[in-house]
Amino acid sequence: MSTSAMPSSAMPSDASAIYRRYLSAVLLHGHAGARAVGLGATDLYALNILDLTGPMTPGELGERTGLTTGPTTRLVDRLEKAGYVRRAADPHDRRKVIVEPLDRPAGLDGALDPARRRIGEILGGYTPEQLSVLFDYFTRAAEAYREAAEEL
Amino acid sequence: MSTSAMPSSAMPSDASAIYRRYLSAVLLHGHAGARAVGLGATDLYALNILDLTGPMTPGELGERTGLTTGPTTRLVDRLEKAGYVRRAADPHDRRKVIVEPLDRPAGLDGALDPARRRIGEILGGYTPEQLSVLFDYFTRAAEAYREAAEEL
DNA sequence: CCTAATCTCTTCCTAAAGGAAGAGAACTCA
DNA sequence: TGAGTTCTCTTCCTTTAGGAAGAGATTAGG
Numbered sequence: 001m002s003t004s005a006m007p008s009s010a011m012p013s014d015a016s017a018i019y020r021r022y023l024s025a026v027l028l029h030g031h032a033g034a035r036a037v038g039l040g041a042t043d044l045y046a047l048n049i050l051d052l053t054g055p056m057t058p059g060e061l062g063e064r065t066g067l068t069t070g071p072t073t074r075l076v077d078r079l080e081k082a083g084y085v086r087r088a089a090d091p092h093d094r095r096k097v098i099v100e101p102l103d104r105p106a107g108l109d110g111a112l113d114p115a116r117r118r119i120g121e122i123l124g125g126y127t128p129e130q131l132s133v134l135f136d137y138f139t140r141a142a143e144a145y146r147e148a149a150e151e152l
Numbered sequence: 153m154s155t156s157a158m159p160s161s162a163m164p165s166d167a168s169a170i171y172r173r174y175l176s177a178v179l180l181h182g183h184a185g186a187r188a189v190g191l192g193a194t195d196l197y198a199l200n201i202l203d204l205t206g207p208m209t210p211g212e213l214g215e216r217t218g219l220t221t222g223p224t225t226r227l228v229d230r231l232e233k234a235g236y237v238r239r240a241a242d243p244h245d246r247r248k249v250i251v252e253p254l255d256r257p258a259g260l261d262g263a264l265d266p267a268r269r270r271i272g273e274i275l276g277g278y279t280p281e282q283l284s285v286l287f288d289y290f291t292r293a294a295e296a297y298r299e300a301a302e303e304l
Numbered sequence: 305c306c307t308a309a310t311c312t313c314t315t316c317c318t319a320a321a322g323g324a325a326g327a328g329a330a331c332t333c334a
Numbered sequence: 335t336g337a338g339t340t341c342t343c344t345t346c347c348t349t350t351a352g353g354a355a356g357a358g359a360t361t362a363g364g
Contacts (some may be wrong), residue, residue, distance in 0.1 A: 011275070012287050019271075022290040024200040026175070027182045031197045032233070032301040042321080043192030045183045048176040058342065066187070071322045073343055094297035095330045095341040115300035119171075122292045123163070130285045133278070135164050137286055138174040139272045147178035148267035149184040211311065216348045223352045225313055231338080245313045 029115055037107040039082070042067070046075055047084055052146055055088075057096050082107065122144040181267055184257065188260040191234070194219070199236055202253040204298055207240075209248050271275055 012018060034044040044146060049064050050056070056064075062072035076099055079085045083102065090096035123131065164170060186196040194217060195226075201216050202208070214224035228251055231237045235254065242248035275283065 010282060015287060018287055018290050018294070019285040021204060022294040023182070024203040025294040026178050027300070028197065028204060028207035029297040029301040029304075030175070030179045030182075031200070031266070032304040032334070033194065036304045040321080041183065045180065048180040048183070052173060052180060059340090061209060067321095068323055069253070069342070070344080074321080093316080093341080097342065111304060113301040114303050115297055118300055119293060122289065122296060126285070126289075129161060134289055135283045136172055137268050137274065137278075138170050141271060142174040142177040144270035144274060145181040145267055147180040148270055149177070151266050152181075152184045152188045152263060190353080210313090211313080219351095220353055221312065222314080222354080226351080245311085247362070249312065 029141070033111040033115075034109065036111045040078075042075060043078055045052065046079065047101065050085065050099065052142075055098050055100040057090070057108075058099060059096075061099055185260065185263040185267075188263045191260065192230075194227060195196050195230055195234075196235075198231065199253065202237065202251065207252040209242070209246075210251060213251055236260070 030044070031041075034041070039047075043060050046061060046065055049061065053064075058069070058072050058076055061076070062069055065072070065075070067075065076085065076087065076097075079099075080087060084104070085099050085101050087127045090098050123134070126134065178249055182196070183193075186193070191199075198213060198217055201213065205216075210221070210224050211229055213228070217227070219222070219227065228237065228239065228249075229253075234238060237251050237253050237258070240250045240252050242250050275286070279288065
């Protein structure tokens with residue numbers, strides 16, 4: 001209870017608990033959404049990587065997911081078949097393949113819609129000044145989490 | 153591209169992209185953290201459920217995770233062995249078991265520490281007014297995600 | 305009390321994901 | 335141009351998670 005890394009001066013006294021509940025809810029929802037459309041854990045992981053980093057080769061994707069080449073090929077197969085990515089040719093090296101994330105098609109997007117609607121309503125209740133604070137946080141936090149994930 | 157549910161009036165023009173990157177980063181980090189301490193996807197899912205809802209019987213946990221009784225028993229076995237939960241007796245019904253989440257022991261907590269440090273630094277840069285906006289959002293969004301997850 | 309229902313756990317089986325090893329194509333560089 | 339390297343993909347094997355069925359214990363209700 002006393003080990004919080006957050007400075008307590010300007011935070012709610014239960015800041016740590018609130019934030020933790022918030023994170024749990026986000027993760028829970030992400031997992032439930034993926035499961036709802038038949039997406040495996042690794043598949044979702046890979047999609048998030050592609051979303052954050054952009055197109056990359058199967059080799060790099062395998063490196064980032066920690067998979068060897070065999071499972072990586074099949075991972076891309078699954079994602080491509082489900083319509084989440086496409087394989088494109090590398091114009092400079094014909095051995096390589098470029099895995100490009102596609103705009104989320106029906107499946108996952110539909111599953112995440114109820115949450116998006118709710119969050120949209122919540123955000124709609126803030127003033128422009130408050131919104132700029134929130135989006136400033138979203139931007140910084142995204143970078144922080146991306147870096148922290150890379151560290152692992 | 154034009155189907156965003158967010159009112160565009162007071163948001164950054166790329167609000168949807170920012171928010172999506174943010175969510176991807178959170179999920180990515182959660183997954184990477186779990187993987188780093190050898191926690192399976194379902195195990196993490198169950199931990200988040202217990203975190204949000206509190207102690208419950210294996211039956212209820214199985215219901216929420218979508219598992220049948222066999223895998224549920226082994227799920228609790230794994231979590232208990234890793235020190236994340238304990239099995240307690242139900243005082244009113246000796247057939248039942250109550251699965252209680254424990255304070256995160258060394259493993260997962262350590263893996264999530266770098267992120268907590270970074271987020272702590274970011275939050276430390278805001279004024280008290282800005283922080284109250286952020287924590288207001290965290291509280292509301294947690295509830296929204298919890299509801300949306302339940303819907304799935 | 306005695307039967308039926310409920311709850312967890314055990315056992316066995318199936319399915320899916322990941323590792324290992326190697327093949328085939330293409331690039332690099334001497 | 336030829337040898338070595340670097341890609342992706344294929345094949346086979348192992349591991350792990352999840353489903354099915356049923357046992358054992360306990361509670362509830364007639």
